Amino acid sequence: MKKIHIFGLIVIAIAIGIIVSTYGSASTYSNFTEAEELAKEGETSEVHVVGKLTKDTNGQIVGMKYDPVMDANRFEFMLVDTNKIVKKVVYLSPKPQDFDKSEQVVVIGRMQKDYFECNKILMKCPSKYTNEAPDFKEATAEKI
Numbered sequence: 001m002k003k004i005h006i007f008g009l010i011v012i013a014i015a016i017g018i019i020v021s022t023y024g025s026a027s028t029y030s031n032f033t034e035a036e037e038l039a040k041e042g043e044t045s046e047v048h049v050v051g052k053l054t055k056d057t058n059g060q061i062v063g064m065k066y067d068p069v070m071d072a073n074r075f076e077f078m079l080v081d082t083n084k085i086v087k088k089v090v091y092l093s094p095k096p097q098d099f100d101k102s103e104q105v106v107v108i109g110r111m112q113k114d115y116f117e118c119n120k121i122l123m124k125c126p127s128k129y130t131n132e133a134p135d136f137k138e139a140t141a142e143k144i
Contacts, residue, residue, distance in 0.1 A: 029048045029049075030047045031050075031081040031083045032081045035047050035049060036111050038110070039112070047111075048106050049107050050104065051080050051105055052080050052105070053078075053102065054080055061077060061100060063077055064076070068094070072094055073094060075091040075096075076089065076115075077089055077099075088115040088116070089116045089117075090115050090117050090118070091121060106124075107120070107121055
């Protein structure tokens with residue numbers, strides 16, 4: 001074999017390795033039921049759960065708990081997934097800015113016993129006065 005053929009095979013092998021490692025760490029969109037099943041099976045990979053925040057007639061988010069005086073790094077809220085299942089979501093970081101304005105939320109994390117612990121929140125903020133694409137904001141929890 002020529003050196004160029006060996007070099008080509010090495011490049012192909014590296015490319016396949018990168019693709020396989022990227023595919024293995026990719027999380028999937030799911031709902032709370034699937035997240036619970038994965039947690040029971042001992043799966044440690046993160047999942048994306050898409051949901052909506054329930055708001056009362058005044059536009060306030062129902063079930064939101066955040067007290068920066070007691071614990072500034074704990075934010076809790078209730079989320080309704082695509083199957084209309086309501087679960088408590090715990091975010092171990094400060095409440096993201098403009099969270100109250102968001103309508104739809106994607107939480108990234110894993111299911112614990114009776115709540116979903118997320119380490120990243122993607123918020124879809126409303127854009128009722130423009131025809132532009134919705135503005136997505138991202139917040140990430142930092143492990144200490």
